[in-house]
Amino acid sequence: MSAGSEPLSISPGDCWASRAFRHPSFLAGAAITIMIAFMAALSLVWTPWDPTAIDIPSKLQGASPQHWLGTDQFGRDVLSMIMRGAVASMAVSILAVGLGAGLGVPLGLLAAQTRGFADHAIMRASDFVFAFPALLVAIMLREVFGPGWINAAVAIGVFNVPVFARVAYGAALPLWTRDFVLAARVAGKGPSRITLEHILPNMVSLVIVQATIQLSLGVLAEAALSYVGLGIQPPAPSWGRMLNEAQTFMALAPRLALLPGFAIIFTVLGLNLLGDGLRDVLDPRLARER
Amino acid sequence: MACGMFSTLAWLGSDDVALLDVEGLSLAINNIPLLDRVCLSVEPGQVLGLVGESGSGKSLTALSIMRLTPRGARAQGRILFGGRDLAALPERQMCAIRGREIGMIFQEPMTALNPLQTIGRQVAEGFRLHLGLSQREALNRAAGVLARVGLPPESIPLSRYPHELSGGQRQRVVVAMAVALEPKLIIADEPTTALDVTTQAQILRLLRRLVAETGAGLVLITHDLAVVNAMADHVAVMRGGQVLEQGRAAEFRTGARHPYARALLDSSRYAPPRRAPDLKAVTLLEVEGLVREYALPRRNPFRPAPRRRAVDGVSFAIRRGECLGLVGESGCGKSTTARAILALEPLQGGTIRFDGRGAANLSGAELLAFRRRVQMVFQDPYGSFDPRHKAGRIIAEPLRLLPDLTQPEARRRVAAALEEVGLAASDASKYPHEFSGGQRQRLAIARALITRPDLIVLDEPVSALDVSIRAQVLALLADLQARLGLSYLFISHDLGVVRAITDRVLVMRDGQIVEGGETAQVLQAPQHPYTRELVTAALRLDRAVSPQPDLAS
Numbered sequence: 001m002s003a004g005s006e007p008l009s010i011s012p013g014d015c016w017a018s019r020a021f022r023h024p025s026f027l028a029g030a031a032i033t034i035m036i037a038f039m040a041a042l043s044l045v046w047t048p049w050d051p052t053a054i055d056i057p058s059k060l061q062g063a064s065p066q067h068w069l070g071t072d073q074f075g076r077d078v079l080s081m082i083m084r085g086a087v088a089s090m091a092v093s094i095l096a097v098g099l100g101a102g103l104g105v106p107l108g109l110l111a112a113q114t115r116g117f118a119d120h121a122i123m124r125a126s127d128f129v130f131a132f133p134a135l136l137v138a139i140m141l142r143e144v145f146g147p148g149w150i151n152a153a154v155a156i157g158v159f160n161v162p163v164f165a166r167v168a169y170g171a172a173l174p175l176w177t178r179d180f181v182l183a184a185r186v187a188g189k190g191p192s193r194i195t196l197e198h199i200l201p202n203m204v205s206l207v208i209v210q211a212t213i214q215l216s217l218g219v220l221a222e223a224a225l226s227y228v229g230l231g232i233q234p235p236a237p238s239w240g241r242m243l244n245e246a247q248t249f250m251a252l253a254p255r256l257a258l259l260p261g262f263a264i265i266f267t268v269l270g271l272n273l274l275g276d277g278l279r280d281v282l283d284p285r286l287a288r289e290r
Numbered sequence: 291m292a293c294g295m296f297s298t299l300a301w302l303g304s305d306d307v308a309l310l311d312v313e314g315l316s317l318a319i320n321n322i323p324l325l326d327r328v329c330l331s332v333e334p335g336q337v338l339g340l341v342g343e344s345g346s347g348k349s350l351t352a353l354s355i356m357r358l359t360p361r362g363a364r365a366q367g368r369i370l371f372g373g374r375d376l377a378a379l380p381e382r383q384m385c386a387i388r389g390r391e392i393g394m395i396f397q398e399p400m401t402a403l404n405p406l407q408t409i410g411r412q413v414a415e416g417f418r419l420h421l422g423l424s425q426r427e428a429l430n431r432a433a434g435v436l437a438r439v440g441l442p443p444e445s446i447p448l449s450r451y452p453h454e455l456s457g458g459q460r461q462r463v464v465v466a467m468a469v470a471l472e473p474k475l476i477i478a479d480e481p482t483t484a485l486d487v488t489t490q491a492q493i494l495r496l497l498r499r500l501v502a503e504t505g506a507g508l509v510l511i512t513h514d515l516a517v518v519n520a521m522a523d524h525v526a527v528m529r530g531g532q533v534l535e536q537g538r539a540a541e542f543r544t545g546a547r548h549p550y551a552r553a554l555l556d557s558s559r560y561a562p563p564r565r566a567p568d569l570k571a572v573t574l575l576e577v578e579g580l581v582r583e584y585a586l587p588r589r590n591p592f593r594p595a596p597r598r599r600a601v602d603g604v605s606f607a608i609r610r611g612e613c614l615g616l617v618g619e620s621g622c623g624k625s626t627t628a629r630a631i632l633a634l635e636p637l638q639g640g641t642i643r644f645d646g647r648g649a650a651n652l653s654g655a656e657l658l659a660f661r662r663r664v665q666m667v668f669q670d671p672y673g674s675f676d677p678r679h680k681a682g683r684i685i686a687e688p689l690r691l692l693p694d695l696t697q698p699e700a701r702r703r704v705a706a707a708l709e710e711v712g713l714a715a716s717d718a719s720k721y722p723h724e725f726s727g728g729q730r731q732r733l734a735i736a737r738a739l740i741t742r743p744d745l746i747v748l749d750e751p752v753s754a755l756d757v758s759i760r761a762q763v764l765a766l767l768a769d770l771q772a773r774l775g776l777s778y779l780f781i782s783h784d785l786g787v788v789r790a791i792t793d794r795v796l797v798m799r800d801g802q803i804v805e806g807g808e809t810a811q812v813l814q815a816p817q818h819p820y821t822r823e824l825v826t827a828a829l830r831l832d833r834a835v836s837p838q839p840d841l842a843s
């Protein structure tokens with residue numbers, strides 16, 4: 001028995017669905033993420049109250065059958081605001097991750113494929129972007145291009161590009177030394193075709209895992225931008241701005257700050273658990289080695 | 291006696307008290323039975339060769355004796371060692387035995403050694419742990435042990451780290467750790483499989499000497515029958531978790547009783563029937579003065595980077611229908627040569643002529659036309675397949691070199707290639723991991739055959755395979771060559787395999803070819819000193835490891 005000489009199979013035929021159903025953090029993460037996504041989708045067609053409707057007479061109420069989570073200083077329904085706030089978080093972080101992965105992964109693959117000059121140019125450029133404090137630059141970009149959720153997403157997405165470029169580059173380099181790539185070259189395939197047919201499919205699981213982690217970071221970044229007033233603009237509700245506005249009423253109604261805070265924590269936790277679980281489920285080798 | 295089936299063997303009934311007696315050892319991991327009533331016996335100063343193919347349970351037997359089985363393992367049976375039953379001993383007492391009374395040598399020295407500790411500290415560890423010596427005393431004792439295994443502190447200081455040593459030196463450190471406390475029993479699990487043949491002979495000679503000097507028993511686990519022949523006093527053959535046969539090594543060599551043991555012996559000596567080469571055949575590939583240089587990392591930013599010649603002026607020719615062997619130890623440049631011929635690596639010098647036309651530094655359509663006629667088979671069949679593609683797609687990959695091929699014709703070719711290598715056409719819809727090791731190498735050969743090439747470069751095609759499967763693949767290669775008139779460039783470090791299948795052989799060392807000629811002639815009467823060393827270490831291992839080579843011959 002030569003233990004470890006047989007490579008563990010990582011093929012799709014190895015029934016990753018059955019692994020997923022036995023993986024607790026994947027299940028928990030997926031459940032939370034689906035719940036948040038469902039809440040966001042539902043809020044587009046139905047919320048208990050209009051999240052923007054001001055009703056001063058019933059301001060700062062506690063939980064009641066009419067307002068399950070109470071109302072804020074303008075009498076808006078907190079539950080409705082949190083539900084609609086999920087839309088803002090999700091939209092911004094999904095767009096930011098899409099932008100980052102859409103530009104970063106091809107750049108990383110290109111760097112790994114060409115080596116030489118392009119390799120150095122791409123990877124040093126990502127080092128350059130990494131050298132800037134992300135949030136400050138996002139605030140600066142917003143000042144230049146004006147507020148709005150698309151601009152917020154672009155500002156966050158710019159900093160996702162080097163992250164994905166590095167992940168793709170790091171995953172692709174060892175694949176390029178594998179014998180099956182050599183075999184593909186013997187079969188007459190050019191480098192671009194090898195990247196598309198062999199490198200990309202074999203590293204896509206890593207990109208998916210990184211994407212869920214960047215999603216959770218995107219949620220945090222969106223909340224931070226909204227908190228300083230540069231994210232979603234009023235009257236549309238957002239978790240970050242709810243936190244900001246609740247500051248004044250901390251002593252009077254602490255739940256106004258706690259509820260959006262919990263929503264952020266819950267979402268980030270769910271996405272991180274999902275990412276952890278996905279890593280183990282999509283690539284069982286990583287799970288056994290860690 | 292628990293081991294009734296072996297009690298008739300004369301040597302078990304001898305008066306010597308056995309050092310280790312494994313009686314009816316069964317082991318299951320997660321309720322999957324892996325060992326089935328294993329019985330073994332080792333006497334002091336003797337070597338027991340434990341032979342079997344991968345998955346036969348030989349390593350698991352060793353781990354069971356050391357009580358190092360993985361989680362979820364349940365063992366039954368008795369392991370008698372010095373009057374105690376190791377199977378029933380509490381873990382605390384077992385810790386005192388491991389390293390102190392039973393030493394273990396592992397296959398891969400690089401992973402068995404701690405990369406962050408000096409070799410002196412690692413060998414000294416046993417003295418501190420079991421004898422309670424101070425660091426200084428322990429290091430003194432370690433220096434003595436390292437000197438005994440051929441690493442005198444004058445030339446190899448104790449302060450060296452594992453990565454600063456060669457593979458053979460590292461394995462000497464592992465041996466030193468195992469024998470430091472003069473254990474009564476040494477278990478060596480494939481101690482030389484990761485080493486080059488000449489280094490293997492040195493390590494085996496060292497183990498021999500240590501056993502003779504200390505009177506310890508040695509359990510030598512190996513898949514290599516040549517190693518067993520050279521080393522063992524007794525042999526036990528395992529398959530499927532059972533010991534099939536056990537007896538004196540001399541008897542085993544001449545008259546193995548169990549059919550499986552006989553088959554194992556036969557396949558290790560297997561040479562496929564081959565036609566005599568046609569000496570008047572035209573030259574197919576001609577290589578002259580091939581040079582491949584690498585730039586090493588710069589030492590000084592103001593000087594050009596130092597360069598290393600992996601292939602240094604290599605010249606040879608292959609005739610049509612011929613099988614040319616290229617042998618050498620790891621790092622000698624044989625694989626680089628192969629890749630350079632296939633234009634997988636750029637050349638810094640030399641010419642390649644294929645079928646009368648220049649073939650060096652080709653590009654574009656010419657390169658595609660060349661690759662259609664020259665294909666390659668890699669050592670690790672699993673690594674050379676994209677794990678996400680099905681067999682049919684993998685085999686069809688080189689067909690893109692034939693752009694005129696229609697879809698149905700391509701499908702017919704895939705089916706034909708699969709059948710040619712002894713697989714079924716329906717196997718095309720399986721994934722690589724669904725095949726066994728031997729089938730995977732057949733798949734790799736099918737992929738190389740599909741463009742109907744003239745020359746196939748085989749880079750260690752059977753090195754990763756068990757002996758019985760190796761024999762089958764060699765037979766397939768010989769058969770294909772005869773039927774399709776193929777030429778082979780057969781790269782291997784294994785002279786036994788080279789002897790079985792090649793017509794001519796080239797011996798390579800440090801990027802240069804030191805000797806070449808008819809295979810039988812080169813292996814019978816090697817001229818170059820390095821070839822002589824290689825041939826002795828590989829084909830006359832028994833002589834190479836005996837303490838006095840002159841007396842033995």
